[in-house]
Structure formats: C-alpha cells, structure tokens
Amino acid sequence: MTMMLDKQAKEDLIDRGYSRRQLGRIAAILGAGAAAQSMLVAPALAQQQAGRGIKGAVRIGANECWTGPFPSGVAAMAEAAQFGNWYDPDNYRGDLIKTVAAVEGLPETHIMPWPGSGGPLVSIVAAYCSPTKGLVTADPTFESAWRTAAYMKAPIAKAPQAVGKGHDVKAMLAADPNAGLYYICSPNNPTGTVTPLADIKWLLDNKPADSMLLVDEAYLHFSDATSAATLIGARKDIIVMRTFSKLFGMAGVRLGLTFADPSVQERIMLFGPAAGGLAITAMHCGNAVYTEAALIKARRAEMIANREETIAWLTKKGIEVHPGSQANMFMVDWKRPAKEMQAALLATPEKVQIGRSWPIWPTVGRVTVGSASDMAAFRSAVAKVMNV
Numbered sequence: 597m598t599m600m601l602d603k604q605a606k607e608d609l610i611d612r613g614y615s616r617r618q619l620g621r622i623a624a625i626l627g628a629g630a631a632a633q634s635m636l637v638a639p640a641l642a643q644q645q646a647g648r649g650i651k652g653a654v655r656i657g658a659n660e661c662w663t664g665p666f667p668s669g670v671a672a673m674a675e676a677a678q679f680g681n682w683y684d685p686d687n688y689r690g691d692l693i694k695t696v697a698a699v700e701g702l703p704e705t706h707i708m709p710w711p712g713s714g715g716p717l718v719s720i721v722a723a724y725c726s727p728t729k730g731l732v733t734a735d736p737t738f739e740s741a742w743r744t745a746a747y748m749k750a751p752i753a754k755a756p757q758a759v760g761k762g763h764d765v766k767a768m769l770a771a772d773p774n775a776g777l778y779y780i781c782s783p784n785n786p787t788g789t790v791t792p793l794a795d796i797k798w799l800l801d802n803k804p805a806d807s808m809l810l811v812d813e814a815y816l817h818f819s820d821a822t823s824a825a826t827l828i829g830a831r832k833d834i835i836v837m838r839t840f841s842k843l844f845g846m847a848g849v850r851l852g853l854t855f856a857d858p859s860v861q862e863r864i865m866l867f868g869p870a871a872g873g874l875a876i877t878a879m880h881c882g883n884a885v886y887t888e889a890a891l892i893k894a895r896r897a898e899m900i901a902n903r904e905e906t907i908a909w910l911t912k913k914g915i916e917v918h919p920g921s922q923a924n925m926f927m928v929d930w931k932r933p934a935k936e937m938q939a940a941l942l943a944t945p946e947k948v949q950i951g952r953s954w955p956i957w958p959t960v961g962r963v964t965v966g967s968a969s970d971m972a973a974f975r976s977a978v979a980k981v982m983n984v
C-alpha cells in the first residue's frame with residue numbers, strides 16, 4: 597500500500613529538485629508500505645525474521661532487551677487492553693506527553709510520540725535530504741539513515757569513527773560542510789560508544805544554520821550520558837529521538853519519541869506515515885515505565901554486569917573486544933569474516949544468534965548483551981567454536 601503525498605509535501609519535494617515522476621517512489625517509503633519501510637528501517641527486524649523458526653535460539657543479535665516491560669508497564673497494557681474498543685478514551689496520549697515533558701524538562705509542545713523511532717528516522721531523512729542536500733553520519737553507525745538517503749538519491753558522507761571513540765564531529769562537518777542532515781547516534785549502534793555532549797554542541801554550533809542535527813538516543817538509558825535534549829532550548833535545528841524498544845523492553849509494543857520545536861515536528865509529519873495513531877496499550881505502557889527511575893538504574897546495572905563479565909572472559913581468552921561501549925552491545929574482532937562466526941555460533945547446540953558486521957570492519961561483529969544465562973550460553977558457544 598502506498599501513501600498519497602499531500603500537496604504541500606509534493607511541492608516541497610519539487611522545490612528540492614525532485615521530478616514529478618519521482619514522487620510516487622518517495623511516497624512508497626513514507627506511507628504504510630510495510631515492505632519498503634522495513635527495508636529502510638529495520639535491519640534488526642529483518643534479522644529477526646531471518647531467525648524465525650529457530651526454536652530456543654539465544655537472541656543476542658538485534659539489540660533488543662532480554663526482558664519485557666517493567667511490571668507497571670505490563671499492568672498498564674492490560675488495563676488499556678480493556679478499552680481497546682475506543683480510540684483513546686482517557687487521553688493516554690496527553691498523559692504520556694505530560695509525563696515525558698516533566699521527566700525531560702521540555703515543553704509538551706516539543707514532544708511527539710510515534711510507533712517506534714525507525715519510522716520518524718526515515719521521515720526525517722526525507723524531510724531534510726535531497727539530491728542537493730546530503731546526509732552525514734559516522735561509520736559504522738545504524739544504517740537506516742544511509743538506506744533512506746540512498747533511496748532519496750541524496751549524497752551520503754561517512755566519517756570513520758576511531759575504535760573506542762564517539763563520533764568525530766569535526767570530520768563529520770568537514771565531510772560535507774553543507775549537508776541537509778547530520779546524524780549522530782549516541783550511544784552509537786553498533787559500537788555502544790558515546791559522543792560527548794560538548795562535541796554534539798560543537799556540531800550544532802558550527803554546522804550551517806539551515807541544516808538539521810538529529811541525535812538518535814535509542815540506547816541512552818543504558819549509559820549515564822546526558823541527553824542532547826538539554827541543547828534544544830529555542831532552537832529549530834535539532835531533533836532528539838528516543839525509542840522504548842531497548843532498555844524499556846518494548847520493541848514489539850512499538851513506541852518512540854521525537855523532541856523538537858513544534859515547527860520541526862510538523863515538518864517530520866509532513867513526510868511521515870499516513871495517520872494511523874498509536875496503540876493505547878503502547879502509550880499507557882510508555883507512560884507507566886517512563887518514571888521508573890530506580891528500575892531503569894537497576895536494569896542498566898544488570899546489563900553492565902553481564903556485559904563486563906563476558907568482555908572480561910573474551911579478553912582472558914585472547915579474543916579482541918573493542919573498548920568503550922556504554923550500551924547493551926559490544927564489538928568483537930573475530931579475526932575472520934564476522935559472518936562466518938555468526939553462522940558458526942548459530943550452529944552450536946546453544947544456538948546463539950549474534951549480530952551482524954559492518955562493511956568498514958568486516959571481521960568485527962556486534963554482540964547484544966542479554967541476560968546472564970544468554971551470556972553464559974554465548975561464552976560456551978564461543979569456547980566450542982574457537983576452541984578456547
């Protein structure tokens with residue numbers, strides 16, 4: 597199914613150099629065209645789909661959480677489920693926005709909920725990139741922005757990221773000083789490394805005023821980094837994006853957020869999916885879990901303990917792990933094509949599904965941090981495959 601672009605969106609695209617012939621193709625990725633969207637948005641989803649049917653696999657391949665929403669979130673979903681006959685009887689949307697505004701110290705007008713963050717990510721690239729206005733990212737990073745920019749026939753500049761470090765923001769600006777969109781992922785997928793807030797601020801202050809900065813904070817709650825939401829103030833050239841798919845354990849529930857000036861939110865929506873609204877279960881759950889500061893801290897601590905235990909074990913076995921991850925993933929240099937290791941670990945009795953590799957580092961694969969028992973199974977499978 598393809599969305600019709602509205603008149604304003606069509607005119608905007610034509611002003612940015614697209615031909616009328618290209619409009620249908622662009623509409624296809626912005627609408628409810630599920631196949632097109634998942635091609636752009638969700639390598640994780642695609643990987644999950646590829647793993648379907650592997651009963652009992654240890655899922656540490658797609659950066660999901662090893663456990664579900666906090667109990668208050670599950671209870672909220674059950675409560676909302678009873679009112680599933682109504683669109684939004686008690687204004688759960690308003691409650692969610694109020695809660696997020698209070699936690700983040702942002703005006704309610706600056707908060708927009710979405711069914712996940714992958715959709716708005718595609719829309720943001722469509723809103724700010726074009727054949728003459730490129731995308732700049734680090735490399736490696738979450739590829740969805742690359743895929744969308746390539747689909748939009750926008751130039752893509754990638755600034756390689758040093759092992760163990762956050763994005764090189766000066767190299768990002770130098771890579772295309774006149775880009776339409778600068779994309780920072782912090783903590784970064786797949787390296788887990790954080791780009792310091794001072795560097796993000798530097799890019800914000802030094803990029804051209806008419807370009808947009810997107811800070812994707814999908815993994816923020818796993819780190820103790822300060823959110824770039826603190827940089828928004830009265831600015832209209834920064835978007836901060838969140839998802840409930842990671843620490844909050846709601847990947848299958850689908851909820852995400854963008855924080856930005858209302859005029860920016862409107863522009864994202866102009867290139868957003870057809871109106872469909874959000875599930876009241878997702879909004880009510882998100883509202884309940886957002887204030888669970890103690891449980892967030894405890895889940896982060898559990899992840900860190902599991903991550904560090906496995907990194908220490910790998911290191912002791914002489915297997916190289918990239919340093920610096922502050923999120924629920926780490927990069928292992930297998931010293932052979934990482935794809936081979938992915939297949940080999942899946943073929944063990946433990947059936948461990950690890951993550952993929954990125955072209956810039958073909959021998960390095962991403963491993964998601966799972967539960968203590970997931971990580972024990974991973975270590976046992978690695979011991980067999982590597983003979984260590």
Ligand SMILES: Cc1ncc(COP(=O)(O)O)c(C=O)c1O
Nearest residue numbers: 640712713714738785814839841
């Ligand atoms: C950095 C980053 N951004 C966005 C997403 C999209 O996630 P979702 O659509 O579940 O919010 C992901 C998923 O893996 C991600 O890693």
